Amino acid sequence: MFIDKSDVIKTHIVKLEKDSDLLDSLTTYAEENNIQAAEINFIGAVQSAKVLYFNQEKKKYDEHIMDQPYEVLSGIGNISILDNKPFVHVHVVLADSTGKAYGGHLDKGTKVWLIEAFIHEVESKNLVRKFDENICLNVWS
DSSP, rough: OOGGGGGGEEEEEEOOOOOOOOOOHHHHHHTTTTSSSSSEEEEEEEEEEEEEEEETTTEEEEEEOSSEEEEEEEEEEEEETTTTTEEEEEEEEEEETOEEEEEEEOTTTOEEEEEEEEEEEEOOOOOEEEEETTTEEEEEE
C-alpha cells in the first residue's frame, strides 16, 4: 500500500484545550469527524504524561507515568479502524525542563497544556486493525 499527496482528501487543523486528555481528545475528534484513515502530527506541551513501552519479550506494555510538565517535541501517528470505529495510534517524544527526552506510545492519562495538531485525512485504503497472535498487537490487516 502506498499513499501519496493526491490521496489526502482533507487537512484538519486542531487545537486541543488545556486540561483535556490528549488521546481522548484526538479520538473524539476522529469519531465526530468520521475519520477512517489519516496521518497525525502535533507539537505543544503537556502537564503530565502517560506513555507505554511494548516489551517484545513479555508481549505486553510497560506503563510509564510522568507527573510533571513536558514540551511535546513530536507527536506522530495515524488513524485507522479498530472494532468498526476510528482508532488513534500515536507515539510521542517529550522533553523535561533540562532538555532530557522521553518517549513512547501515547496512552490515556496525558493532560494537555496546549496541543496544535494537523490531521491529514486520506482516502480510505481499508486501514483496518486486527489482532496479530504472533506479536500480540492490533495491526493493519
